[in-house]
Amino acid sequence: MKNFFGLLVLISLSACATAVPQEPINIADNAKIGVIVTIAEKPQQFHVGTTIFQNAYIELDTDWGIEETAHQVIAENLSSQKNYQVIRLEPSEKMREAGSVNYIDTDKRDKNDKKNTAGLQEMNNFVAEHDLDVVIALEPFTAEVEYDSGLYARGYGVYTRCFFKICRARALNQIAVRVYKVNPDGTDWSRASNWGTEREKGTWLAMDFPDGVKNIPIAELEKPKKVFLNYLQQNTKSALSNAGLTDPLLVGSEAN
Numbered sequence: 001m002k003n004f005f006g007l008l009v010l011i012s013l014s015a016c017a018t019a020v021p022q023e024p025i026n027i028a029d030n031a032k033i034g035v036i037v038t039i040a041e042k043p044q045q046f047h048v049g050t051t052i053f054q055n056a057y058i059e060l061d062t063d064w065g066i067e068e069t070a071h072q073v074i075a076e077n078l079s080s081q082k083n084y085q086v087i088r089l090e091p092s093e094k095m096r097e098a099g100s101v102n103y104i105d106t107d108k109r110d111k112n113d114k115k116n117t118a119g120l121q122e123m124n125n126f127v128a129e130h131d132l133d134v135v136i137a138l139e140p141f142t143a144e145v146e147y148d149s150g151l152y153a154r155g156y157g158v159y160t161r162c163f164f165k166i167c168r169a170r171a172l173n174q175i176a177v178r179v180y181k182v183n184p185d186g187t188d189w190s191r192a193s194n195w196g197t198e199r200e201k202g203t204w205l206a207m208d209f210p211d212g213v214k215n216i217p218i219a220e221l222e223k224p225k226k227v228f229l230n231y232l233q234q235n236t237k238s239a240l241s242n243a244g245l246t247d248p249l250l251v252g253s254e255a256n
Helices: 066-079 093-098 118-130 218-242
Strands: 010-012 017-019 032-037 044-048 056-059 085-089 134-140 142-144 152-163 166-181 190-192
Touching (some): 085 118, 134 152, 152 218
Parallel strands (some): 044 152
Antiparallel strands (some): 010 017, 044 056
């Protein structure tokens, strides 16, 4: 039986985060690839006010259809490559809550088991059921929204900041595409492409807040949505290329 195991190591850089470099994986042309999305169904707003008491996470009352889009983007990128069999995996409620395939189940955690492999066991079940060779996971992560600001957010949506009633906003892109190889001998392979908000580019959006920054009109939310969807497209292409699942990207082929 194949075993699934992924150990993700993150290195924080001044402008972005990257995974420890690894050699591309090597799989057969007809390999079976499972795709799982554990990000939230709805986007959120991470708002930072003049004082810490005004900071808030707000679930936005809109559905950007990101889960369907993510599966479509990954499938489209893989369909042009070899004869991969792409299989959609449905995350458990625990995975959705944790936002990760490698979560710790605190309800069942053995006091003597510091590692707790609840999430990994679920993935082993997926691997065994579908005879998978690779698992691609789209997961949220927590990181600074602005360099050296001490402000941390997780997931996707919009980041807003107000200082004495002067407000601005930009897309929240704390989403990573992670590729895990399944090996019979239990060895692991993991890859996460570059990610994060576009803080290194200082891309603030020209958004209006007619009803207040905590009540953003749906039409205005289309602006961060467009930025995030472009980010999702490019981030996915980069991750799949870096993993060796698709042809290498030419320099300058990714969106600036």
